[in-house]
Amino acid sequence: MKIKSAEFLVSNSDVLKCPSNKFPEYAFIGRSNVGKSSLINMLMQRKSLAKTSGRPGKTQLINHFVINNSWYLVDLPGYGYARVSKKAKKTFQKFITNYFEKRKQLVLAFVLIDCRHEAQKIDLEFMEWLGINQIPFSIIFTKADKLKPKALQKSIETYQTKMLEQWEEMPSYFITSSSKGTGREELLNYIEEVNKQMGL
Ligand code: GDP
Secondary structure: OOOOOEEEEEEEOOHHHOOOOOOOEEEEEEEOOOOHHHHHHHHHOOOOOOOOOOOOOOOOOEEEEEEOOOEEEEEOOOEOOOOOOHHHHHHHHHHHHHHHHHOOOEEEEEEEEEOOOOOOHHHHHHHHHHHHOOOOEEEEEEOHHHOOHHHHHHHHHHHHHHHOOOOOOOOOEEEOEOOOOEOHHHHHHHHHHHHHHOOO
């Protein structure tokens, strides 16, 4: 898919106030610092469409971007930072679950995982929750350039083994590097395919 236009539309703290337009929507989510903003900028080939590493946890907003005037890319806040209270964590969880439960336009969630890290409980639990709630998702492994090819392969295989303890099959996944542009075409083509299935 060629990106002809990518524009920031609106930020919301309440899912019910999100755009009412029927565009198919793809949500990007992951632990803070996973490389989400960099990935969005890389996909859209814009330097700072999504802001990179701001203050984690300070902004709990649903950020809508309109792509090619036909689909929405949604940048959700990062989760899993350590220095917040239990109460703040609960509020955040509610905010995220609300979005996924109520957002009718959502077609697919992309769960971002740092390819260097072992499977983390918070990500596994989040994907399990998506599964239980029948929300389709794919995994995006980020920062692939940080590992040598063999180590990368091993890391993905280990992750896959961990996933298969919980899942019957590995969800579809992508390997990306924002600094090298790895995975861009694959990911955009995948979204294009799904858009086609949605009648776009
Ligand atoms: P976010 O908090 O998930 O939005 O993460 P950011 O996009 O702000 O990235 C967090 C840090 O990881 C920043 O220092 C980025 O420069 C770095 N980073 C993000 N993606 C990549 C990547 O693909 N390769 C490398 N080497 N560093 C990356």
